[in-house]
Amino acid sequence: MSDKRNLFEKVWDLHTVGTLPSGQTQLFIGLHLIHEVTSPQAFEMLRDRGLKVLAPERTMATVDHIVPTDVQLRPFKDELAEEMMSAIEKNCKEFGVTLLDIGGGKQGIVHAVGPEQGLTQPGLTIACGDSHTSTHGAFGTIAFGIGTSQVAYVLSTQTLAMNKPKVKRIVVNGELAPGVYAKDVILYIIRQLGVNGGVGYAYEYAGDVFDAMSMEERMTVCNMSIEGGARCGYCNPDMKTVEYLRGRPFTPKGAEFEKAAEWWLSLASPLDAHFDDEVVFDAGDIEPTVTWGINPGQSVGICEAIPAVEDFPAEEQAGVKEALLFMDLQAGQSMRGVKIDVAFIGSCTNGRISDLREAAEFVRGKHVAKGVKALVVPGSQLIAKQAESEGLDRIFSEAGFEWRSAGCSMCLAMNPDKLKGREICASSSNRNFKGRQGSPTGRTLLMSPVMVAAAAIEGHVTDAREMHAALV
Structure with a gap:
């Protein structure tokens, strides 16, 4: 059997x-x-x-x-x-x-x-x-x-x-369009399923999109599982997992590694595996995504407008009104053109070397808009060292970003990196709750690192794909 x-x-x-x-x-x-x-x-x-x-x-x-x-x-x-x-x-x-x-x-x-x-x-x-x-x-x-x-x-x-959670399989099939990243995928999932959609569940991520993702992209997705209410989220190990781990300080070496890798691969859910629930999404429906509210589920694609309050279930409408009032936004409004004061690239969601490479390539030859404070914070000292060896720190600095040392920084603001007053921050982090970035009245817009970079350059939220030929 x-x-x-x-x-x-x-x-x-x-x-x-x-x-x-x-x-x-x-x-x-x-x-x-x-x-x-x-x-x-x-x-x-x-x-x-x-x-x-x-x-x-x-x-x-x-x-x-x-x-x-x-x-x-x-x-x-x-x-x-x-x-x-x-x-x-x-x-x-x-x-x-x-x-x-x-x-x-x-x-x-x-x-x-x-x-x-x-x-x-x-x-x-x-x-x-x-x-x-x-x-x-x-x-x-x-x-x-x-x-x-x-x-x-x-x-x-x-x-x-x-308590043992149930397991919900989230399948995203198809191919992501250029300029759409792992951050957009998880924001889209949370928007569709809700911030309580995963309560009582672990999320298994499966399908073409997750198979194609790098390990760092998978980390971005799994990182925000908690924002969708899930107890945890995971991807099945594959050869990308094995090769990422090969040669790391704490992994087995030589024949012991090959033996471990064989066991790791055997853990993957079989094709006929049992799940308590399953949802399927089409990658073609996902575009660069920006939050407009005060939880990660309150987001829209960059080409969409903020929905009307009446479009939400009755039990959510009070929260939607609260979010719009706090953020000083209106139903029917596009997020394009919303001015920002601060741009933050970093955090455990998007502070890895691939995130920094993508953002650096985007800002090369450009400059941060006047009046915008822009920070780049590597997720670790090793990431910083790698970025500096590739010259990414110079690219960011020449573009007007502050290159910082490793840490959580403005994600949680339990350090000197904080918003002031009603400042609006374009952030590659994971939470947009009231007061999350150090100011009780500060406002956070979650988006991918490249979208943060685009907002920093323009001084307002924009579609990064329209600014960079490589994304089209």
Whole structure:
């Protein structure tokens, strides 16, 4: 009898320790990633209980959220940031956890360093005290964001108590048009299914479009699964996955790698796999997408107008009115021409080398519009080093962008990179919630890195395809 389990079910079953009296599964966690914001309280919980980190060899720490991206001299100017930085240094030393610190050349956003170090491997369960841990699902992992108390639980037991989600398969077939990127694909999916469409589910991404994507593009898609309400999102491992991981610091070597690769590929959902739900989209319907509201599901294609309030379900209309009022936009309005004050290229969604290459190629020979502050923040020190070796930093600087050091930067603004007042930011990040970028009244427009670059050059939202022949 054939095994019709999908990848999620296979990995879940492999990591199940037992069933708890609550009915939840006690799930073994293969890799625990930690950072400076959600770990201090967790380590204090361990101290209070006299506990140790059970598996320090399965735990990796980095610093990203509070790290300044301009001046990184210690002590940091922000006292709280310095306190958090000192805490994770002390905690990792005391509990025997490896820390990728600023001085080591491998620091970066936790969801960038995991894959580039080869820590993220198919078939793993991964947990991290960060919402966008689903990024790692691009490699065929089950990756969950968890809270601070759960961080302490994983540190001390290497397990997590969880309810098993159902699995929804999202298929996108066909070919994306030039100038349409992975960011547009996931924004389109969230718009179609809603920000609650994935509640109770894990998303499996399948079909022509995801098969054709690079690993970095798959990471962008999986990163934002949480914005659609899903507990996690993943792609099936294939030869692109294998070749991306080959030679990474923490992957097996030689014959052991080939053996691991064979097993990784065997985890993919079979053609006759069982799913609890399935939706199918046509790649031809997707165009460059921009958010107009205060959640990632409130978006439109660049050639569309903001829908009328009445076009939304009754239960969503109050939220739509709130969003339009906050954003100072109107139903029926095009996003083209909406002026911006800030442009941000970076984050765990779109701060990888391929994102920087695409954006740099676009801005080459152009210049940021007067009055626009534009930032480029690599996702890790290794990404920055690679970009600088290719001269991308010079291209951005000559175009009027600020080239920064690695960190989360203006995505969450738990550092000096913040919006001021009612500024509008064209952002390649993942959330456009009120106050997300540091100002309670600041406004965020999510889009692809190339669309951010185009907005920076023009000083307003525009269709990047009309500005660059290579995208047509």
